[in-house]
Amino acid sequence: MHMKNVLVIYYSQTGQAKQALNAVLKPFEESKNHHLTYLLIKPKKRFPFPWTYTQFFDVFPETVQGIPCELEPLKIDTNINYDLAVIAYQPWFLSICVPINSFLQTSDAKILLAGKHVITIINCRNMWLGAQEKMKKRLLDIKANLAGNITFVDRSSNLVSLVTVLAFVLKGTKENFMGVFPKYGVTDKDLEHAPVFGKIIMDNLENNNIHNIQPQLNQEGALDIRGNLLLMEGRGKALFPLYANYISKKGTQGSEQRKTRVRIFGIVLPTAILILSPIITILSRLLPLLAKKKFAKEIAYYSQNTLRES
Ligand SMILES: Cc1cc2nc3c(=O)[nH]c(=O)nc-3n(C[C@H](O)[C@H](O)[C@H](O)COP(=O)(O)O)c2cc1C
Structure with missing residues (x-):
């Protein structure tokens, strides 16, 4: 060998x-x-x-x-x-x-x-x-x-x-x-x-x-x-780039100018997770029943290594 x-x-x-x-x-x-x-x-x-x-x-x-x-x-x-x-x-x-x-x-x-x-x-x-x-x-x-x-x-x-x-x-x-x-x-x-x-x-x-x-x-x-996290990440994927842009427009990493926006994000993110978590968990239990095929397709997609065409 x-x-x-x-x-x-x-x-x-x-x-x-x-x-x-x-x-x-x-x-x-x-x-x-x-x-x-x-x-x-x-x-x-x-x-x-x-x-x-x-x-x-x-x-x-x-x-x-x-x-x-x-x-x-x-x-x-x-x-x-x-x-x-x-x-x-x-x-x-x-x-x-x-x-x-x-x-x-x-x-x-x-x-x-x-x-x-x-x-x-x-x-x-x-x-x-x-x-x-x-x-x-x-x-x-x-x-x-x-x-x-x-x-x-x-x-x-x-x-x-x-x-x-x-x-x-x-x-x-x-x-x-x-x-x-x-x-x-x-x-x-x-x-x-x-x-x-x-x-x-x-x-x-x-x-x-x-x-x-x-x-x-x-x-x-x-x-x-996990179904609930799949939905949760979907939210983050849509919103994170917007908020990242909003902060970096104010200044570079470590700069004073952007600190207020960074701190607001530091409160908004955990709060959003706290509020969204229970809602999304309920949704993730319902979705496999309501949109069975689509949900199964999403799980199958993330179980493999090719990239979706966007
Ligand atoms: C800045 C930062 C952001 C993180 N974001 C995530 C995340 O988006 N998803 C996640 O599952 N864990 C996240 N974590 C947790 C890390 O993935 C990991 O559990 C932790 O950093 C320990 O890894 P290490 O000891 O090998 O560095 C984050 C950690 C840090 C430091």
Whole structure:
């Protein structure tokens, strides 16, 4: 059997993306038949953790608009021909997080990924559909083939994880917030299941059959797609670019001039989620009954890796 070269690209603020990566890639580490090269993407100016309220909402416009930040020089030999690339990333505001999105816009990314098969691994709260649509587009633009996607989400209800994610990113509190909330993030159970995905990737890579392994990954529950969140993300997708524009018109990232608009957004967004969540949850229970075919079609669309023609 031919040894395979796998490039693993990732960014992580608190190590959760790396944890998911380690879990998925366990079969590779154990088999020792293949070579893994890790490439950690580092912004020149580090994003804070925990974030202040204003810092957190201030990155919203450029994140949604896909504007790149400067990166540390990549420590990678672009002459190596990789057999597979794995990209582990987090959605930020229904978009690709800035560091990974910046990497994807570099000339090195083009050299490394053009003509290559890519597996994406997402770790997030629970809303990843919009970010992955942007990922599909970026990969298509650099002529890479998205062969599979695996998601790791917080499985609590949307309102519970809204509170716990904010406690996490704004205070750094991950467990037992206010003594009543559950731990934020991916469960140990989901991480223990993750090597199953790595095995699917490895077997197909060894058999040169890695072009589209999504159906096999889906059989093992690789994608978490919830009807209510699908509807919720639809709202965000329509409104986010407008609000991003409204803020960035006032000034650049970090500037005083736009702070008022950033703060208003910081109140409007959580409030909107709070109000919309119950309504959308009811709607999402009704829609499969009222518009069964359309709803099933949407779920099927997000379960695969091609991009809808718009
Ligand atoms: C600025 C920012 C925006 C975020 N937006 C989303 C989002 O749109 N959807 C989501 O599911 N999670 C969102 N999250 C949560 C992250 O996806 C993720 O859970 C968290 O950043 C931990 O990842 P890490 O420790 O690997 O960096 C956001 C986090 C940050 C910091």
